Amino acid sequence: xxxxxxxxxxxxxxxxxxxxxxxxxxxxxxxxxxxxxxxxxxxxxxxxxxxxxxxxxxxxxxxxxxxxxxxxxxxxxxxxxxxxxxxxxxxxxxxxxxxxxxxxxxxxxxxxxxx
Amino acid sequence: xxxxxxxxxxxxxxxxxxxxxxxxxxxxxxxxxxxxxxxxxxxxxxxxxxxxxxxxxxxxxxxxxxxxxxxxxxxxxxxxxxxxxxxxxxxxxxxxxxxxxxxxxxx
Numbered sequence: 164x165x166x167x168x169x170x171x172x173x174x175x176x177x178x179x180x181x182x183x184x185x186x187x188x189x190x191x192x193x194x195x196x197x198x199x200x201x202x203x204x205x206x207x208x209x210x211x212x213x214x215x216x217x218x219x220x221x222x223x224x225x226x227x228x229x230x231x232x233x234x235x236x237x238x239x240x241x242x243x244x245x246x247x248x249x250x251x252x253x254x255x256x257x258x259x260x261x262x263x264x265x266x267x268x269x270x271x272x273x274x275x276x277x278x
Numbered sequence: 279x280x281x282x283x284x285x286x287x288x289x290x291x292x293x294x295x296x297x298x299x300x301x302x303x304x305x306x307x308x309x310x311x312x313x314x315x316x317x318x319x320x321x322x323x324x325x326x327x328x329x330x331x332x333x334x335x336x337x338x339x340x341x342x343x344x345x346x347x348x349x350x351x352x353x354x355x356x357x358x359x360x361x362x363x364x365x366x367x368x369x370x371x372x373x374x375x376x377x378x379x380x381x382x383x384x385x
Contacts, residue, residue, distance in 0.1 A: 207365065207376050207377065207378040207379055208322070208365060208367075208376040209376070210367075210373050210374040210375065210376070222372065224372075224373035224374075225373070226373070258321055258322075260321075260322075263369055263374075264312045264324055264327035264328070264333075264367075264369065265312070265314070265322075265324060265367070266324050266333065268321035268322060268323070269321065270320075270321055271321055
């Protein structure tokens with residue numbers, strides 16, 4: 164069965180970077196795009212961007228240009244998102260989700276930015 | 279960016295009641311509209327895609343309709359396990375945008 168297993172919660176300092184992962188199983192990783200979504204407490208959902216692991220192509224929401232960088236490792240069927248120059252506005256739960264429509268989701272990673 | 283407006287923000291209904299949730303786009307999204315259910319502490323789950331297609335394993339009491347800018351999610355007979363927040367998502371244009379959600383509770 165399709166599963167997306169995300170890495171654990173992160174507590175990071177303002178100005179730093181963090182890299183979170185999403186390990187896929189149960190399907191051919193290189194055949195489906197992987198999307199990333201942000202959810203702030205009490206707020207709605209924001210689409211960050213996607214990566215096609217087959218060729219590494221990416222597409223970003225302009226709002227996250229320079230903030231998020233998406234990569235994928237075919238050998239381990241793992242997608243990554245690096246968030247840089249972190250501020251309190253980046254504190255949120257981050258989900259990975261497969262393809263469009265977003266049919267399978269990871270469990271989410273809570274990133275807390277605090278000094 | 280296309281703005282997605284959901285209404286109501288909060289809905290309380292009785293078990294067995296027919297429930298209708300609304301999602302309005304700021305421009306025509308050509309039926310590229312999906313619905314997600316998010317229970318407390320969980321990831322969202324796909325219910326319906328492309329306006330009216332039920333995702334695998336989703337109970338038939340859920341249905342979707344709409345066109346142009348106006349879309350609806352209907353639960354024909356509300357069950358206790360349907361307590362959740364429901365989000366719509368448009369996939370007609372980049373960036374993809376979500377509605378702010380409707381929180382559904384049992385009366």
